[in-house]
Amino acid sequence: MEPAVPVAPLRPxxxxxxxxxVQALQQLLTCAASRAVxxxxxLAPLRAAAKMYxxxxxxxxxxxxxxxxxxxxxxxxxxxxxxxxxxxxxxxEAHIEPYLRxxxxxxxxxEVVHQMRVVSRWDRDLQDGVPVVPGWGDTxxxxxxxxxxxxxxxxxxxxxxxxxxxFKTLQGMVWQDGQERGAVQAxxxxxxxxxxxRFATAGVSVHxxxxxxxxxxxxxxxxxxxxxxxxxxxxxFDTSVGAKRDPAxxxxxxxxxxxxxxxxxxxxxxxxxxxxxxxxxxxxxxAVVHRAGNPPVWGAVRLPQVLSLDDVRIGRVAEKRPRxxxxxxx
Numbered sequence: 001m002e003p004a005v006p007v008a009p010l011r012p013x014x015x016x017x018x019x020x021x022v023q024a025l026q027q028l029l030t031c032a033a034s035r036a037v038x039x040x041x042x043l044a045p046l047r048a049a050a051k052m053y054x055x056x057x058x059x060x061x062x063x064x065x066x067x068x069x070x071x072x073x074x075x076x077x078x079x080x081x082x083x084x085x086x087x088x089x090x091x092x093e094a095h096i097e098p099y100l101r102x103x104x105x106x107x108x109x110x111e112v113v114h115q116m117r118v119v120s121r122w123d124r125d126l127q128d129g130v131p132v133v134p135g136w137g138d139t140x141x142x143x144x145x146x147x148x149x150x151x152x153x154x155x156x157x158x159x160x161x162x163x164x165x166x167f168k169t170l171q172g173m174v175w176q177d178g179q180e181r182g183a184v185q186a187x188x189x190x191x192x193x194x195x196x197x198r199f200a201t202a203g204v205s206v207h208x209x210x211x212x213x214x215x216x217x218x219x220x221x222x223x224x225x226x227x228x229x230x231x232x233x234x235x236x237f238d239t240s241v242g243a244k245r246d247p248a249x250x251x252x253x254x255x256x257x258x259x260x261x262x263x264x265x266x267x268x269x270x271x272x273x274x275x276x277x278x279x280x281x282x283x284x285x286x287a288v289v290h291r292a293g294n295p296p297v298w299g300a301v302r303l304p305q306v307l308s309l310d311d312v313r314i315g316r317v318a319e320k321r322p323r324x325x326x327x328x329x330x
Contacts, residue, residue, distance in 0.1 A: 068267040068314040075210040077271030082293030092174040097151045099174050113150050115166035120153050131156050163211045172216030179223040186220045195309035196232035209237040245274045250282035276303050
């Protein structure tokens with residue numbers, strides 16, 4: 001028998017849960033913080049609890065999403081596996097130096113590195129330990145200094161998961177180079193393509209919002225392991241509209257999508273509760289996506305929670321798709 005696993009209070013999740021996903025089943029339980037649920041080979045108690053909560057909440061969630069005609073989707077943990085970013089980040093960190101050596105004279109690369117230089121000098125005035133990118137020069141020695149400084153600054157930003165636009169742009173350029181060489185492919189989660197097809201058939205407009213640059217996002221969805229899926233995606237938003245935890249960013253997106261006066265027609269799906277709360281504060285519908293590997297969401301976050309894109313029933317999708325609560329029956 002596995003040791004008891006404490007389960008924190010959570011709002012009920014509106015979703016059908018596969019037997020194999022013990023983590024997801026645990027997250028469905030509403031209980032005191034001190035209560036522990038033993039994970040054993042018998043999942044019947046977990047399934048029964050999940051079914052009870054699903055029956056009481058699915059209708060309310062479906063009704064709340066019925067007026068939605070536009071989807072705004074986070075990438076990692078919603079469309080791509082939670083570990084996708086870590087693999088892409090590791091690739092960029094391993095290949096940034098050879099990339100800069102190969103494309104050192106490229107005008108676009110020089111401009112991006114210049115932007116990183118400006119930010120690094122500003123950063124240095126605010127905190128110690130920030131690697132500064134030196135200026136461009138014609139000598140071999142200076143070239144080595146620039147590359148060394150740019151690599152150090154890139155790694156600093158990458159390992160701190162910073163969202164600096166110039167850094168994210170250069171990171172995307174390294175990924176693009178890897179994709180063109182066939183070394184980088186994004187793996188979509190199994191429910192993504194069927195869901196995107198279903199939304200397209202229902203006339204739902206799908207957009208993506210990520211800290212990666214819009215160009216990088218487009219490249220990721222052009223070169224997935226399942227092929228090019230950009231035909232399903234109407235647009236891409238990045239942090240040029242603002243930070244993902246700032247309600248003003250979602251107001252900007254709503255205005256861009258001509259939904260400024262009816263933001264509740266947009267549903268934002270993300271693994272991160274703080275992002276969902278920011279979207280909700282701007283008037284959008286929002287739900288937290290639970291998948292294995294995504295961060296936990298505690299009971300104080302009063303937002304709908306789903307385990308799969310299969311559980312998002314909006315527009316004509318909601319009218320066509322039958323309820324599947326019975327799938328949890330023992």
